[in-house]
Amino acid sequence: MNILIINGANLNLLGKREPHIYGNVSFEDYFEILKEKFAQKDVNLHYFQSNHEGELLDKIHEVGFSFEGIVLNAGAYTHTSIALADAIGGITAPVVEVHISNVYARETFRHHSFIAPKCVGSIVGLGLKGYELAIDFFCKK
Numbered sequence: 001m002n003i004l005i006i007n008g009a010n011l012n013l014l015g016k017r018e019p020h021i022y023g024n025v026s027f028e029d030y031f032e033i034l035k036e037k038f039a040q041k042d043v044n045l046h047y048f049q050s051n052h053e054g055e056l057l058d059k060i061h062e063v064g065f066s067f068e069g070i071v072l073n074a075g076a077y078t079h080t081s082i083a084l085a086d087a088i089g090g091i092t093a094p095v096v097e098v099h100i101s102n103v104y105a106r107e108t109f110r111h112h113s114f115i116a117p118k119c120v121g122s123i124v125g126l127g128l129k130g131y132e133l134a135i136d137f138f139c140k141k
């Protein structure tokens with residue numbers, strides 16, 4: 001089973017960026033932990049990060065008809081991108097939306113997600129653990 005984690009805008013800065021909100025672990029380090037956690041399971045984990053909306057679209061199109069699942073934290077594009085919502089709506093792979101922080105406890109502009117209605121579900125506010133829970137969901141599906 002192939003699962004792709006996609007991180008969008010500014011998530012390359014995890015570990016350095018606002019650690020009181022996002023923690024102090026880089027995604028590269030966390031990805032190693034994730035790979036170990038799922039090593040015994042029949043799952044190939046892949047990771048892609050981009051700050052560019054078009055590159056996120058291209059990656060979703062690339063794997064969206066062959067992978068078994070996509071875990072997507074689109075960062076701020078969550079709250080702005082109809083194009084990302086359309087991309088998710090146009091593929092066959094199920095997408096789980098993840099946010100590290102509890103966006104509902106933050107500024108009101110973070111309360112709306114264009115992508116949520118196109119996703120099978122959303123995991124919000126559980127820190128990096130949200131990615132693990134999303135992968136677990138695909139494994140048990």
Ligand code: DQA
Nearest residue numbers: 010073075076099100101110
């Ligand atoms: C985020 C929440 C977004 O509102 C924000 O723009 C991010 C990170 C999160 O993981 O909590 O960049 O997606």
